Amino acid sequence: MGRDMKKLRKLNNELDKKISSENQPVFTDMICYIRGASISDYDQELVRRDLSEMIIDAQSRGDGLDAVIGSDYKGFCDEVIGALPPKSTKQKIIDGADILCTCLAILGAISIISSGIVAAVKTGSISAVSIPISVGTVVTFAVIIIAAVAVVEYIVRHPFEADTDSMKGRIIVGIAAGGMMAALILIGVILRSTLFTVNLLTAVLVVLALFLAHLALDRL
């Protein structure tokens, strides 16, 4: 993330606070939808600033959001997205690699804490501890990453149709989450054959390298 981007994001966070509670839900939905669009992160922040200032200006005049944007929020966002240059293939690859590095770093850190650290405490030595990587570990990691990306994609593409407040929506989300957890536990139990083992220190270095790769990719 460049210095300009950081500055812009900080300014936008300040502007967000000035948006009234009445306008906040629709504003959040619009930003959420724009986040899912194939436009650069910098353009997303520029649009966020413009929308914030447009809404704050309308609030100071005593106008509602409908007077500024109309009632078709999705249509408005589609027009805005259509007016901006789409992300290049190179940027899409960088973003994909960034997501992969971030997810693997988080999952790796969880594995280190859950199995590696516990074993190190038991044996009293860090260098002697190895973390077994089973088929189940690989499949679980892949399923978690795919599911996480799918959930985020669904949320950013359908913010105006969100139905999580209704009982039906909550039941569907609950069943899906429960089913997912059960499937992951089952995968871990069934596919236990070890593919290879990684020394705890090596695992820590790999996770650190993935995190640094995420920081580097995020700046591009």
Place this chain on the structure above:
Amino acid sequence: MISSQMLKGTLEGCILKVISRKETYGYEISESLKEYGFADISEGTIYPLLLRLEKNGYIRADYRESPVGPRRKYFSITAAGGQELESFVYSWEELKKAVDTLFERIEE
């Protein structure tokens, strides 16, 4: 009310014309357009068009504190924008002439 399909092709040129008169901001542009008879033109309607004009280099945007209100994005026309406006005026005159001629002759 002018249909949105008809407006699509002409609004960008009209916005350029409004901006060419003086440096201005989104809400003021939408209010000017309303004064000239473009009903139901909100700031949100013109925002994507302003973004497109800015990305194409026809207008320049500058964030400044407003003397009477919050910070605003002020737009001014660029040299490329001036040429685009001339091109729009020429195309519009041609289209207007053709449509007027067609309606006059068919009525005769």
